[in-house]
Amino acid sequence: MGQELPPQYDPKAFETDLYRRWEERGYFRAHPAEAAQRDPYVIVIPPPNVTAVLHMGHGLNNTIQDVLVRWRRMQGRLALWVPGTDHAGIATQNVVEKQLAEEGRTRFDLGREAFEARVWEWVRHTEPRILGQLKAIGCSCDWTRTAFTLDERLSRAVREVFVRLHEKGLIYRGRYIINWCPRCLTALSNEEAEGRETDGQLWRLRYPFPAGTDAPGLPTLPDGRPYLVVATTRPETMLGDAAVAVHPSDGRYAAVAGAEVELPLTGRRIPVIGDEWADPEFGSGAVKVTPAHDPNDFEVGRRHELPALDIFTEEAITNENAPEGFRGLDRFEAREKVVRALRAQGLLEGVDAHTHSVPHCYRCDTVVEPRLSLQWFVRMGPLAEPALAASREERVRFTPRRWKKVYEHWLENIRDWCISRQLWWGHRIPVWYCACGREIVAREDPDACPACGSTALERDPDVLDTWFSSWLWPFSTLGWPDDTDDLRVFYPTHTLSTAPEILFFWVARMIMAGLEFRGEEPFSDVYLHATVRDPLGRKMSKSLGNGIDPLEVVDLYGADALRYTVVAAAGVGTDVTLDPDDLEASFSPGRNFANKLWNMGRFALMNLEGRDIPPVDDVRDELELADRWILSRLGAATGDATRYLEEFRFHDYASTVYRFLWGEAADRYIELVKPRLDGEGADASRAAALATLVHVLDTGLRLLHPIMPFVTEALWLRLPVPGQRPESLVVAAWPRAEARDDDAELQLRALMALVGSVRTARSEYNVPPARAVDVHLTDVSGPLTAALEAEPRALERLARARHAGDGTRAAGAHEVAGAHDVLADGTGVFVPLAGVIDLDRERARLAAELERIGGQREAAEARLANESFTSRAPADVVERERGKAASFREQEDKLARKLGALR
């Protein structure tokens, strides 16, 4: 049987078949009826955008979710992982528009219906590929529940929510300053406008008063007119100014309050108003007011009933509200032209360099234009309160903890949510307008106006923000608004694992929606996973070209290797660094680990051939020291692994299992028991070793299965585990931590320290591998004595050494490095190596080395003593030289001590 397995693990030979088997057997399905017996555990997937195939960030996040789901499933929970995808309104529309652009067309050439059809075509192409990727990395989703934010079921939920919020007065339509993307031609929410630090300029403009105005204390133009100085980062907006504001208590301007200035270039006169918004400390203390193009100015304008003059078209081209000569210009051309014109008229006071945050469209990176616009909004205050309480009362917990504060801060300063988008791809706003003025908001498309009976209704052309469907995901995927079994059994869900950058976009809003529409927070734990970066610390992205394709990794190294790598790298609060140009460095450790397991399995199977393996409990009395030791270590690993999973400490979980299986089970235990398996000694001893080995492998594979489901399953299915067991690791029981055996651990630790000492000595003194050495021990402690008796072959097997007696210090013997380690362990060992070391040769070698280092040190010191070197060489070179000299001195000390020990 063992011989059938090749010496290398080949993921390709197993992964696809195993996954198909799992799916066919329905292991990933969760039936609500079973909830009576098994406690549900539910995760909803953060639905990937259908814009493109998955990247490494998805690989990381979905592996983490799969680890959690598989672990809980093994614990006997009714585990459900709901998969699906997001229509990603603006992002997907952009992708398809880009494709059209390559064909030289725009969406307007196609028309709305044909364009939507075109996007659907793209979705039908992308969605299956995304789902296929998730399967390729082993995600154990319940695929019968696959959802899409734009499918009929979820669209009903969206509509229901819109209508309900509208009925409650929490959705309203109004003209406000919103963030407008002149490239996407749509409004954006505050969150979708990302501020970017930009080196810009601050222009100081002069607004003159009419000739003859008496303005004591103000500067004057050469023609005698007094003027005000206002500062702006967007000079072109002055074309839409409605006033200049000064602080009411600002004495400098008391005389001109209520007067009018002549707005340059426009021929308009605008008032000087008193408003607390003006900060006397900033610049001149006077600020221009442009109600149609700045949110603050909009508020000032409202307070003073100023006109809001919109000077731009949707494309940010100056419109007819701009004066003659300034119409039809792109906003940045307009800026230049305005500045030139002002300068020509002597109305430009100056320009300063100015670094400030400029909002950019999060989808196309165009500078966003604040703009007065008629849009739909959600009133967020009432929704935020309960969401805030959920966090404060720890009904929703964040991992890492620090995100709690970020979340709460956002909610405490919540602003209304602009939800209408001037796009074609998305959920159409369920509002109809009648010529009679009636506005109809309805769950079902209306046939006629309830007020006037007219059938000529016009539907609002806009669609909803894509997050307006995402925020319902935890319950819309379970059937809401219908009262379904799924909803009753699986809501609320338990863990939400996602990227920190969508904490506000998605997580916070889901909590608000869950509380509002279900009366319960949608999940109890939020795990914010690491960001995947390249070695330069840059976030992986398609545009930078530094991404890694998960499928390529699966193809080269296997899904298990990918999963192991990202889970092992997922320390709490740190990012994951992967090198797209060196996949080998990033993923070979995972592949090697899978191969190590494979060979542990091969080894076991070769030795098990044809034998009946008893349960470990049946051979308790026959267990030897090594057996008791590895079982104790297994207990420790099981306890640690479980605790780490509970605490979302994935890195610690992964390394616990890794160290146990490789460092202890393979490197130590298997090496220790080889003689017993080879047929030396009694049958009972062999039986005990085999039973232990099988138990350790069985349990170890269970512990590792959530991370590396494929290789563990491939081996487990072949492992002759005694007794009854399920047909797959997927549904096997998660191990319980067994009791520790402190005596066994202490003894084995002493033995291993001795082995280490001997190995160190052998290596340092170049003892040929084939040559056995005698080891003399003095002051041997109880644990070590016991260990040497219990494992008489250990020294020979692991260190090619023979225990040549206690208490005698052979002539010419000396202490070797490492012996102190044993002493520190409380086991009191002295390890002379008699007769195997050529002390003369060793002394000569050390002396030569000492001389060489001494020469280097002297050279360095000579350089440092040379004044022309220290005064002329660059400081860092001198410093380095100093460091070198010091390090040589240290090395010399070390060598001298060693040499002294040999005399």
Place this chain on the structure above:
RNA sequence: GGUCGCGUAGCUCAGUUGGUUAGAGCGCACGGUUCACAUCCGUGAGGUCGUAGGUUCGAGUCCUACCGCGACCACCA
């Protein structure tokens, strides 16, 4: 401007409530044809724990300031 995080070996990171000689993986060097695995085994080198103070018998760990990097938020024109 506010809030938060990070600086430990060449690289990526662990370091519990302060406690002997600061760890792991990778990389590097040296040595290995033992019949599970060279995708392996063994050994080793390499660290002023960002800087400067402070608290303490004792600080990588706690406090203060500073330097550097990063994130998020914010209407300062």
